[in-house]
Amino acid sequence: MAFWTTLLIIHGLLAVALLGAITHQAVALWWPVRAASSSFVVRFRAVPSTSYVWAIIVLYLATFVMGAWIYTQYRFTSRLALEQLRFFKTVGVFELKEHVATIGLIVLPAYWAFWRLPLAADHAGARKQVTLFLALIVWANFLIGHVVNNARGFGS
């Protein structure tokens, strides 16, 4: 059990790093800084978006692989317990998580293509939209994972 718990914690840490990176990039892209300032919010928005691309791709892949691995254990341990407890909404929302994660994964090639250097001016709109879409996917899966983990509880 310690092995799977360790994997789950690593999965969670990777997800936190991914969440931070994609949020930074999406905010910097949709709400760019016009004038320098020392405030926290302005500095949060002032990151160079292009430098996050490979980090986001690698973190997404790593988080996905870890999640897909842990899923094998979840399927016949936690899920059975959730079903016995009649936590059907929790099970359903986790089913949704697997689909959302897959859709996020398949958006990555397009995300990479739109962010290739030098940045293509006629992909500016697509770049913004796909980055926001990916950010929403990462946020949704992070929150769902958190809820499901709370339902079963750490170490239970």
Added chain:
Amino acid sequence: MMATDRVATFAIAFTLCYAAIYVACTELNVPLLTYHPVIGEIDFLWKPSRQGPAMYWYGWMLTAFIGAAALAFGATLMPEPWLQRTILFGALAALSYLVLYSLALLVYDKASVELEFLTWRWPSVVAAVIAAAIGTAFAPAQWSERLWPGWTWSIPLGALVVLGYYLTPYFTR
């Protein structure tokens, strides 16, 4: 906001095809392999569960990956206007099918007599294909000049809506 090269064309087409094929794989349950997590064994294609639950998610992803990669490669060989028209046709057909089949099921539920033919899928499929063909034929020419990258998020979003709809039984028990 236009795609300009084959890498972008492949990436966009791969994402769109994957989303569509993945939805079909989950609906029709067509996995390339079946994983049995309790015994740690893998079967080729769909197999029923044995000693514990069977997992099809990995198989659905692989089926969709192979189909999407092949179609995306084909997309890079097509002229961009044809590809744009094909995607427009596919999107219109999917949307029309969703609307028509939902309407048919609504009428079936509300009707005071048994109209079983309304539960058949193929009349909705045929009507959707016809509607999509008409819509594509009459679409303004400028819509089909270049590949629209906005498909990259709109079709996966549509796929997520459909996949979410399939999961409603979990939330209504």
